[in-house]
Amino acid sequence: MLDILKNKPDPESIEECILSVDSASQVESLRLVSLLLQYTIPEVFRELPSSTREHIIVLFRTALGLGNLVGRIAMCIRSKPSAANEQTLLAYLDLLDHVFLAELVYTALKVDLSRKAIYTRELEKLLFRGKAFSVIGELSLVYPNIQVPAVFRHMDAYSRYLAKELLFLDDPTPFVSPLFSLGSGLLNQFIDVMFTPENIPNLITMRSSMKRYERKAFIAKFFDYSTTLIPKDFIHKEKIIALYQLSSQFLDGSVWDELTIENLLARCDYSLNLLAALLIDDSMGMSRILIRSWGNKNLMEKEPIPMQQFRTHLLACVCSQLPKDSLKSMLRSSEFLTAMSNRLQSFSNKVKALGILFADELSRVSEEKTIFSIDVSDEISIPAVRILKSESTGVADEAWAKLQQPIISEVASVEMGEVQALMKPMKLADSVAENLSDDEDDPTMATSSKKVSNPIYIRDILSYLSVDTKDPQAYEKRKIALQTAPRLLLQRKGFGSEVAFYAESLLTQLTALTNFYEEDDFEAQRLNAMIAVVESSPQSTTHICHLLLTGDYSLQQRMCLLSTMVLSARELRGFKRDGLVKKEPQFPTKMLPNRLHSMYLSMDDETSRVQQLIQDEVMSEPAEEAKDQLAGGKILRISSGLKRKAQNNDLLISKDQLRAYGSIVGKNFFFPLVAVWYESGGIDIGHYSPILIGHFIKSLSLILHSAFPVAAEINDMVREFLGIVVPVLQRTTADQLQIIESSVTGLMVVLDVVDDSILVSNFDHMVSAAANAIQQCFELIIDDRIKSLCAGFLYRVATLRQTLERSLMDQMNGSFYS
Known part of the structure; x- marks a missing residue:
């Protein structure tokens, strides 16, 4: 009777064939499934009435049917691609989509209780060991235009489906072990499904069937899941x-x-x-x-x-x-x-x-x-x-x-009297500051009927920055807030705890601010305001690190947060900033359109210019020494010690302020950034990871440079810096120039600020590992400037080793003749 299926029978005949087969007979069931997969399903499955389709679906919601269906899909994938083959696969996938509904495992196990152990092993292999998912994944690669069932599109969806399937089983323990072999995604989804008031008894039951190593692995996965709860x-x-x-x-x-x-x-x-x-x-x-x-x-x-x-x-x-x-x-x-x-x-x-x-x-x-x-x-x-x-x-x-x-975020505690004083209503003057009078010629400013008052308190700046863009004076308020914020913050930092109270809110608001009005100087004004916040309240750097860890920000916003840390640290150190120095105008035909030009220049920020200055500083001595060796003799010149003293004379702060900076640079700037690196498990944002990693290492390098010689914990800072940079360099390729440049700059700073004897005794293995990593990719670096920087570092390392060898030889000779 089953041979009727070869001759394109009507739906009633198909149903009769299915009902005539004894489900207890494996031979007849296998022949029926094979004929349906070979003839009926590719030819007419999608045109059959719902009752006939339902009979076929029930047949394939068994271990035998599902196994043969997955196997036939795998055979089609390995066959030569053709239009007919693609149509067959579409029919199989349509059936598979109807098969993978709720209670699949429960239904497949109850077909024949005498063969339950065999069905359990088969379903474990097909579902929980990942065979079905891998076959459909291979199909997606071979036929990218075919849409697979929703449950197979993502591992998370597939894992969640299997986790819910366990809820329907009286005894899910046979499928516990495969949970640990399919991957972490299945375990995470399993915990998410099971950790509810209704399903937690299942977890208690499964614990007794887990092996010791599985119970340990389950603890680790539950801790991963716990981070979503606390x-x-x-x-x-x-x-x-x-x-x-x-x-x-x-x-x-x-x-x-x-x-x-x-x-x-x-x-x-x-x-x-x-x-x-x-x-x-x-x-x-x-x-x-x-x-x-x-x-x-x-x-x-x-x-x-x-x-x-x-x-x-x-x-x-x-x-x-x-x-x-x-x-x-x-x-x-x-x-x-x-x-x-x-x-x-x-x-x-x-x-x-x-x-x-x-x-x-x-x-x-x-x-x-x-x-x-x-x-x-x-x-x-x-x-x-x-x-x-x-x-x-x-x-x-x-x-x-x-x-x-x-979860309600906590705010810093401030005396209630201070809060009431800060929040006291006030009336602002109707006049605008003289230094803002240039805005009268701005056509966008003429749209408002009343000029915006100049902010007097920090809360006024915050209210201006958070104004709704639908407000008719939104543009003027934000523009005035960004222009006046640096001056007002620095003026108000000596008046109680006003700046500290609003610092975190200001940083959050400024970070999230977008260039809605497409202003040319928006990025510079925002950065200046954020620097002023940190300079007025250095303790707010912990909030910047919190934003880096938990905030959903763009690459540019994260780079702005890092630049804020660096430039505010240098401001507190007393270094002059060149961020507001205007450059000579370039010839228009050599530039991109203004918006596109500013977009690309946003990467060439003030920190890059500071890094260039430091590179010139640390490279001057090895460059002169190399010239002397090439010329065959030494040329008399001013000592580096005198040069450094001249540079320090440019600082804008007193010795007391310098000592105070030495006590906070590690605690508030360097070590919080190091903690961000470890707490986030490094940086991985896909294609743009090298840019952000390079900027992060550059930030550490510049803070380290500003900490010398006032920070007492400089050796700890050097150790933490090397602990981050050396592993990064060892897995960096020659085309990731941002990482190489920032890392080598930092390494040159390390060689410059640490005494040679301490460097050799405590950090020699790290410096040697960094030098080896740079040597491996040195010939493949295409940028001549970065290549010369790497050459300068390798030269300094070689010189350091030669000096150490001579010192050791002198000590040995002295002890021998004494």
Whole structure:
């Protein structure tokens, strides 16, 4: 009877053939499926009535039918492309789209309960091991014009479909192991589907079927998912407690080990540290593991300072769970004493400060006399919030409610009297400042019936910048705000906390501002206003870093934030800015149209000109030495020491201000940017990544240059800079010129500001690795200027090594003849 399918039967005959086959007979079912795939489906499936189509769909919602359908699609893909083949694939995909509906796995397993184990293995291979998804993915590559079913277009959609399929199963445990083999996307979608009040019992059930390594991997994936529930920029205690109450039901707290801890620390999240400390069962054993790594001398020398801060914070959180007797014994343990000894012997003040911070906290919690009683908050700090397991009270419903509460950002605390004074209503004068009288000739200004008043307070600038573009005076308000902001901010910074109160709002508003009116000087005016904000309130740099981490900004806006950090640091250092110096006009026929010309010139910003000046400065000495060697002798010239003294005479600040800058340049400018790099896991924005990475490294280089010689922590800054730049250089190609130029400029600054003996003893392996990376791509660099900069760096490194060798030989000869 099945042979009827070869002769284009009517829909009723097709239904009779399907109903006549015994589903328990694998041979007959296989023959029916094969004939349908060979004849009926390619020829008439899309023209059949809905009842006949439904019979076919039910047949293919089985392990046998689905496997053959996927296999036939794979055969068509490997066949020679043709119009007929493409039509066949369209029919198969139409059927596949109807097959992949809800309860597919449940339906396929209940066809024959005696063969359930066989069907489970087949479905695991087809669905959860990714065979079906890979076949459809291959089809998309071979036939890009064919539209595949929605569930196969993205891995996230496919993963979410499979996660929902598990909800329909009475026992989903056989499919738990494949969750860890298909990829992180399936696990993330699985957690998103399961972590709800209705589905969390499924997670509790599945935990018992997971192997130990799967439970550890599940903890790591749940931490990735947790970042969507609890904020990273500040610690929300109630949400962390609620998340602990719920997650502790299905996360195994006994599987934590050193690898799990390192995996957690790589996320650079204080909130996750608090959550992990609550989830760990063996707090005493884990604290010993953490102390050993925290006090490891080699790790201290190589691990970035921001990472050491997160490690110290996690150690303190874990120790806070211990009873007082255990803490007292820990203070006297050999592990703690060795770790503290290694910390205090470090040459880095920040490494020492972390040791002092932890030791004093441990003493206070154990109610012992504090060991050091030293305030190191100016040097380094970690969040002081600690959460004990005893604070976790309440029922699950309350925990879900707290977890789903919206997050309200906190604002800096200011005395209520100051707030009332700042928000007091005022009447502005109707006149415009004399220096703005040029706008009278501007035709756009003539559209408003009343001239805009000059802002007097910082809140006036903020209100002008945030004005709706539909306001008839919107253009005038924004123009006046941008023009007057730098002067007003610098004037008002000495009057209470007004600037500090509005600094974050101003930076957020200025960053998000767009060139709506297409003004030629918009970018320069916005940058000047942002620099004035940071110069008036250096503590606001933490908000800039927060915007870099969490803001959804364009490439130009992110570069503007970085430029603000750099140029404001140099302003505070006392360097003169050349950002407002007008250039000679260029011949019009050599320029692009104004808008296009300004778009391309936006990349050639003030920081690039500062970088060029620094390049000339650091390259002058090796260039002169190279000339001397080529000429066959040395030429008398002014010493570099005298030259530097002449440059320092141009600074615009007093010695007291210089000392004050030395105390904030690392804390407020350099190290927050370093923390951004590690917390974001580097920079990856696709095609434009080299531009932003180059600008980021350039920013670090210029801040490092401005920190010398006033910053006491210059060696720490150099170590962090090399820790970022060297790995970047090792994976940089010769065509990524922005990264190479900014990195080599920074490396030249490092060679210029660090004493040769310290450089060789502490950073020789990093400098050598950077030199090797540059040598590998040196011949492929096409830009002569950047190539000469690289040559100057390689020459300096070679000279440094020669000097060291001579010094060692002199010492050896002196000891031999003494």
